Amino acid sequence: MNDLVLMRATFETPLLHGDRxxxxxxxxxxxxxxxxxxxxxxxxxxxxxxxxxxxxxxCPPDVKAERKRRGVNPLDTAKYILSIRNAL
Structure with a gap:
């Protein structure tokens, strides 16, 4: 259960079923x-x-996860259309 806490898990009270x-x-x-x-x-x-x-x-505020954009930004319409047409 310590591993779960370290991985930011939330869980209920463990249920015991005999030896499980x-x-x-x-x-x-x-x-x-x-x-x-x-x-x-x-x-x-x-x-x-x-x-x-x-x-x-x-995502919690203490976790800083970012990815670099790959390829052309689809919000930049002109460049995106050129890249779709293989003109870049």
């Missing part, structure tokens, strides 16, 4: 893409992680 535990919650994709591999490694293959898309949320 189930945790339901939400976790950002940006911080959890390779976590299933890490979880398998930590538990020697006994744990499983299942995910599904639950929606979008605003």
């Amino acid at each position: 535990m189930t945790i339901h919650g939400r976790i950002p994709v940006a911080t959890s893409l390779d976590y299933s591999v890490k979880l398998g490694s930590l538990t020697k293959g006994r744990a499983s992680l299942s995910t599904l898309f639950d929606g979008y949320e605003e």
